[in-house]
Amino acid sequence: xxxxxxxxxxxxxxxxxxxxxxxxLLETLPEExxxxxxxxxxxxxxxxxxxxxxxxxxxxxxxQGQAPGAMPEPSATLTEARGRLWDSQERALAAISAxxxxxxxxxxxxFGGREMPVAALIDTIITHxxxxxxxxxxMARMIGVKPPMFIKMG
Numbered sequence: 352x353x354x355x356x357x358x359x360x361x362x363x364x365x366x367x368x369x370x371x372x373x374x375x376l377l378e379t380l381p382e383e384x385x386x387x388x389x390x391x392x393x394x395x396x397x398x399x400x401x402x403x404x405x406x407x408x409x410x411x412x413x414x415q416g417q418a419p420g421a422m423p424e425p426s427a428t429l430t431e432a433r434g435r436l437w438d439s440q441e442r443a444l445a446a447i448s449a450x451x452x453x454x455x456x457x458x459x460x461x462f463g464g465r466e467m468p469v470a471a472l473i474d475t476i477i478t479h480x481x482x483x484x485x486x487x488x489x490m491a492r493m494i495g496v497k498p499p500m501f502i503k504m505g
Contacts, residue, residue, distance in 0.1 A: 359450040362473045366447060369480045370440045371503040373403070376487060377433050379496055385429030389490050396490065399483050400432035401425055404439035410476040411446045414469050416459050447473055 356364065380396060388395040394402060401423070409419035426432035455470040467475075488498045 358452055358455055358470065359448055362450075362455075362470070362477070363444050363447040366473075366477050366480065367440070367444055368502040368504065369477060369484055370403075370436070370443070372499055372501060373480070373484045373487060374433065374436060374440070375503060376491055376496070376498050377429070377436065380429060380491065380494075382429050384494050385432065387490060387494055389486070389493060394483075394486070396487065397426050397429055397432045399487055399490075400429070400436045403480060403483055404432075404435040406479060407439045407443045407476060410472060410479075411443060413459055413461055414446065414450075414472055443476070 377396065377400060385397045386395045388398070405422050409422075412418065412420050423435075426435060450469065450473075455468065455473070457469050458466040459469055459472065461467040461472055461475075484501070488501065491498045
């Protein structure tokens, strides 16, 4: 654990380290590359950004004991997708940071009717983020953009 940080602060910090690096990379992508996908049927840059912003919101609904909620309409542009990702980061950081140790231990309905401790669900959000972020890093290299460091340390 990082010094002087409780569990929720560490989880929020870890989420932000991944999300901030992703936002930094997406800022460097040309708008016209927003629909680029690495393979036929794969998610584009816009699709991945939308997926991650909606997934964070859906996971956080589960943390609060709510149904995940519906997926929003796809973003029309890379700029719109970046904005959604930024907004979902703010919501996620506020929600994760507000969790007490008791909250993190609480079990909530998750996937397929299973229950998970809130801390495990938050860890799943972070792991999911890192998984898809790796796809974005690869795709950026495919279009000639050099990604920044995989996590943002500051």
